[in-house]
Amino acid sequence: MLLVLLSIVILISSASLALCLGRNASRAQDAGAYGAAAASAAGLIPALQVLLTGTAETISFPWPVPLGSFTFTLDPLSAFFLVPLYILTGLSAVYGVDYLKNYAGRKPLGLAWAAFNILTAAMVLVFTAGNAVLFMLGWELMAAASFLLVLFEHEKPQVRRAAFIYLTAGGAGALMLLAAFSLLGAGSAALDFSSFPSPSRGIASAVFLLALCGFGLKAGFIPLHVWLPEAHPAAPSQVSAVMSGIMIKTGIYGLIRVLGFIKPWEEWWGWTLLIIGAVSCLLGALFALAQHELKRVLAYSSIENIGIILLALGLGMAGAACGADALAGLAFGGALLHVLNHALFKGLLFMGAGSVLHGAGTAELEALGGLAKRMPRTAPLFLAGSAAACALPPLNGFAGEFLVYLGAFRSLNSAGSTAIAGVVSGLALASAGALAAAAFTRAGGAAFLGEPRTERAAKAREAGPLMLFSMRALVLLCLLCGLAAPLLLAPLGRAVASGFGLSFSAAAAGAASVPLLYVSAGGLLLLALIALAAARRSAFLGVKMPAAGPTWDCGYAAPSARMQYGASSFSQPLTDFFQPILRKLGQYPVISEYFPGRASFSSEAQAVFFNAVYLPAAVRIRNLAFRFSWLQHGRLQLYIMYIVVTLLGLLLWKL
Amino acid sequence: MHTFAELIIVFVILLDLALAVTGSLSSCIRLVALQGVVAGLLPLLAGSGAPHARAVVFALVIVTLKGAVFPRLLMRARDKSGARRDVEPLISYPASILLCLGAFIASSWLGSRLPLPQAGVAWIVPASLATIFTGFLLITTRSKAITQVLGYLVIENGIYIFGLALFVEQPLMVELAILLDVFVAVFVMGIAIFHISREFDHIDTAELSELNDWRRGEYGK
Numbered sequence: 001m002l003l004v005l006l007s008i009v010i011l012i013s014s015a016s017l018a019l020c021l022g023r024n025a026s027r028a029q030d031a032g033a034y035g036a037a038a039a040s041a042a043g044l045i046p047a048l049q050v051l052l053t054g055t056a057e058t059i060s061f062p063w064p065v066p067l068g069s070f071t072f073t074l075d076p077l078s079a080f081f082l083v084p085l086y087i088l089t090g091l092s093a094v095y096g097v098d099y100l101k102n103y104a105g106r107k108p109l110g111l112a113w114a115a116f117n118i119l120t121a122a123m124v125l126v127f128t129a130g131n132a133v134l135f136m137l138g139w140e141l142m143a144a145a146s147f148l149l150v151l152f153e154h155e156k157p158q159v160r161r162a163a164f165i166y167l168t169a170g171g172a173g174a175l176m177l178l179a180a181f182s183l184l185g186a187g188s189a190a191l192d193f194s195s196f197p198s199p200s201r202g203i204a205s206a207v208f209l210l211a212l213c214g215f216g217l218k219a220g221f222i223p224l225h226v227w228l229p230e231a232h233p234a235a236p237s238q239v240s241a242v243m244s245g246i247m248i249k250t251g252i253y254g255l256i257r258v259l260g261f262i263k264p265w266e267e268w269w270g271w272t273l274l275i276i277g278a279v280s281c282l283l284g285a286l287f288a289l290a291q292h293e294l295k296r297v298l299a300y301s302s303i304e305n306i307g308i309i310l311l312a313l314g315l316g317m318a319g320a321a322c323g324a325d326a327l328a329g330l331a332f333g334g335a336l337l338h339v340l341n342h343a344l345f346k347g348l349l350f351m352g353a354g355s356v357l358h359g360a361g362t363a364e365l366e367a368l369g370g371l372a373k374r375m376p377r378t379a380p381l382f383l384a385g386s387a388a389a390c391a392l393p394p395l396n397g398f399a400g401e402f403l404v405y406l407g408a409f410r411s412l413n414s415a416g417s418t419a420i421a422g423v424v425s426g427l428a429l430a431s432a433g434a435l436a437a438a439a440f441t442r443a444g445g446a447a448f449l450g451e452p453r454t455e456r457a458a459k460a461r462e463a464g465p466l467m468l469f470s471m472r473a474l475v476l477l478c479l480l481c482g483l484a485a486p487l488l489l490a491p492l493g494r495a496v497a498s499g500f501g502l503s504f505s506a507a508a509a510g511a512a513s514v515p516l517l518y519v520s521a522g523g524l525l526l527l528a529l530i531a532l533a534a535a536r537r538s539a540f541l542g543v544k545m546p547a548a549g550p551t552w553d554c555g556y557a558a559p560s561a562r563m564q565y566g567a568s569s570f571s572q573p574l575t576d577f578f579q580p581i582l583r584k585l586g587q588y589p590v591i592s593e594y595f596p597g598r599a600s601f602s603s604e605a606q607a608v609f610f611n612a613v614y615l616p617a618a619v620r621i622r623n624l625a626f627r628f629s630w631l632q633h634g635r636l637q638l639y640i641m642y643i644v645v646t647l648l649g650l651l652l653w654k655l
Numbered sequence: 656m657h658t659f660a661e662l663i664i665v666f667v668i669l670l671d672l673a674l675a676v677t678g679s680l681s682s683c684i685r686l687v688a689l690q691g692v693v694a695g696l697l698p699l700l701a702g703s704g705a706p707h708a709r710a711v712v713f714a715l716v717i718v719t720l721k722g723a724v725f726p727r728l729l730m731r732a733r734d735k736s737g738a739r740r741d742v743e744p745l746i747s748y749p750a751s752i753l754l755c756l757g758a759f760i761a762s763s764w765l766g767s768r769l770p771l772p773q774a775g776v777a778w779i780v781p782a783s784l785a786t787i788f789t790g791f792l793l794i795t796t797r798s799k800a801i802t803q804v805l806g807y808l809v810i811e812n813g814i815y816i817f818g819l820a821l822f823v824e825q826p827l828m829v830e831l832a833i834l835l836d837v838f839v840a841v842f843v844m845g846i847a848i849f850h851i852s853r854e855f856d857h858i859d860t861a862e863l864s865e866l867n868d869w870r871r872g873e874y875g876k
Binding site for chain 1: 745765768795796797798
């Protein structure tokens with residue numbers, strides 16, 4: 001526990017150091033990156049220790065703030081979120097040293113590193129806070145630091161717009177959380193998590209809905225996701241990795257914590273989560289398929305994965321409400337495992353996208369192509385990340401979803417609504433998985449395969465050594481988590497026990513251990529086959545050099561790079577099918593003659609929810625606000641009179 | 656002894672009424688200074704027996720500040736600003752005095768309703784409330800920035816007397832803190848008024864509202 005506090009201290013002091021050294025870009029980089037890496041090393045030790053032993057620790061200091069106290073709790077649930085946090089922030093910091101080198105002199109790197117380390121410290125605070133006031137402090141600090149990082153390239157208007165949307169969403173979420181915690185803590189002397197009284201049924205439902213919306217605005221599931229595809233691509237890539245990999249998980253963490261305070265659960269809560277989760281994972285994958293920018297594809301894929309986690313939580317709650325403990329335990333375990341796995345592979349993918357951006361100067365899919373030859377080290381790493389994101393064995397994305405599938409299949413035996421929940425989640429998971437596979441095939445194929453579509457892509461250069469190191473480390477972890485899933489079961493069980501209840505972990509451990517063994521055995525077999533094939537190939541080739549020839553060019557007389565399948569053309573059949581949902585803008589020519597003339601094609605993915613729901617609502621609110629603009633006339637005397645009248649009113653009211 | 660204190664209270668109320676109808680800026684400053692001096696002397700007279708040495712020192716500090724330092728600063732600001740020499744009220748003087756009288760009646764009623772310990776000096780609570788209201792009146796119905804400083808000073812006098820009504824000596828610490836705030840405020844505003852008048856050739860707050868950043872015409876399209 002003390003080491004976790006030490007990591008916070010390291011992060012804050014290295015943040016201030018980076019800020020002080022801001023003049024000298026390379027020194028500021030060193031201060032920030034070394035600080036983040038040291039803090040990760042310090043923090044990982046106690047987090048792993050708690051996961052391995054299962055004992056929770058609490059440290060408490062008094063704090064003069066009303067209702068507040070410096071109470072830090074490190075239980076297995078916190079530790080389970082802290083592990084990916086420390087891994088990802090440490091590796092992202094290493095990655096960032098190379099990635100940000102290009103910006104030296106043009107951007108205040110000291111400030112960027114300070115914000116990055118403060119963001120990390122704030123997330124540690126959120127995951128370990130045992131008091132609602134402390135939690136909100138960390139929460140707001142996290143929002144502020146990440147806001148600064150989103151604004152990194154503030155000279156672009158769309159970045160400023162993204163940052164503004166992000167700030168608004170964060171503020172709205174915090175407001176709802178304040179309401180939820182006030183309801184929870186009503187009547188208790190301090191807002192310590194351990195001292196929350198058990199709420200009545202009506203209050204519990206209100207808290208659930210408030211927490212769902214408040215934490216949902218951070219987690220970014222549909223329909224509260226509008227800020228996510230704007231803000232995540234806008235930040236520097238290593239920050240996108242942290243934001244998408246772990247920061248949105250603070251929403252999941254908070255939701256799980258609050259669910260722990262409002263037991264017993266109602267069945268409709270589970271169904272709410274299940275349906276939101278199913279919609280998020282389906283639409284997230286579908287929208288990912290329609291995006292034209294690599295980082296936006298990844299951002300929508302994050303929405304999909306948050307949807308999977310939420311779906312698993314919902315399935316578990318619906319099962320728990322009906323007394324199906326084994327099913328609930330499997331689903332909860334799957335949700336938590338997917339939190340870890342998604343952090344690893346999404347971090348990897350964002351770093352890969354960052355390498356593309358760094359190397360080619362753009363991440364627009366229609367401008368890339370042929371990068372596998374120009375960035376031969378990055379390409380397989382991105383491929384591995386994509387495979388994990390598509391939940392393909394032997395990588396780690398499969399293990400978490402497999403547990404949820406197991407839970408869903410298991411529910412088929414039970415009666416009534418639980419069986420329906422199982423069917424819904426199984427169907428949603430399978431369809432989302434297929435769509436995600438299409439989306440990643442499209443994104444990876446358009447960026448890395450074929451011939452370069454533009455000059456910039458042709459001149460792309462390989463990522464720096466530190467960037468490659470971070471990505472390789474993450475690939476290794478992805479592979480390890482996929483193959484060693486049975487070993488993860490014990491710590492996972494402890495986290496489930498501390499987050500949801502002891503009965504679930506025991507039931508789930510029994511149900512999951514054998515199938516997971518099959519999974520890792522299958523994964524090992526697959527790897528062995530690949531190794532065998534490679535060995536056979538090299539044995540067959542011996543010292544012979546295979547000749548390289550041109551790709552078959554479909555019989556065109558003068559093929560050019562523009563004739564390749566592009567990202568839009570690859571996904572067109574699917575996106576046309578889903579046009580009622582996607583509402584893509586653009587037009588393409590219908591060819592009716594034998595010798596068609598010039599034609600143009602355009603396609604633009606729309607932010608459907610933002611344009612259809614949020615923008616009209618915002619316009620309406622603003623128009624309403626303007627009706628009261630006569631109140632804001634600029635006359636100081638009358639402003640003071642407002643204050644006097646209010647104070648007098650309060651005095652008379654209380655008399 | 657208390658009769659003398661009650662006389663002072665009556666004097667404070669009369670000063671409030673006078674402030675409501677005085678048009679000359681310099682008389683206003685003098686009236687506020689006089690009220691501050693009178694209020695500063697009040698604790699020496701309100702207690703029974705000889706006052707503590709600490710209270711005497713404190714009263715001296717207050718009298719010096721409110722009777723000499725503040726008026727001088729404000730007079731200087733008035734001279735430097737080169738503005739018109741009257742207070743430029745937004746409402747007529749009869750309306751001002753009616754509002755002031757209404758405030759006095761309201762504060763008498765309020766004084767009887769407030770759950771306060773019995774004060775030693777009669778009328779001290781209504782008088783203090785009426786002084787606070789008069790301060791607000793000066794702030795809200797006079798257009799010059801300098802009269803707003805005067806209004807704050809009057810409010811401060813009122814708060815001071817109100818504190819005396821509850822305890823005779825404890826509020827001195829609180830008062831000291833408030834006094835410090837007001838001192839800084841007067842200082843800053845004196846400087847600010849000087850600079851504003853130099854930049855804009857006037858210190859009329861109605862004109863200063865041109866500076867506000869949010870106008871429907873520009874932003875609300």
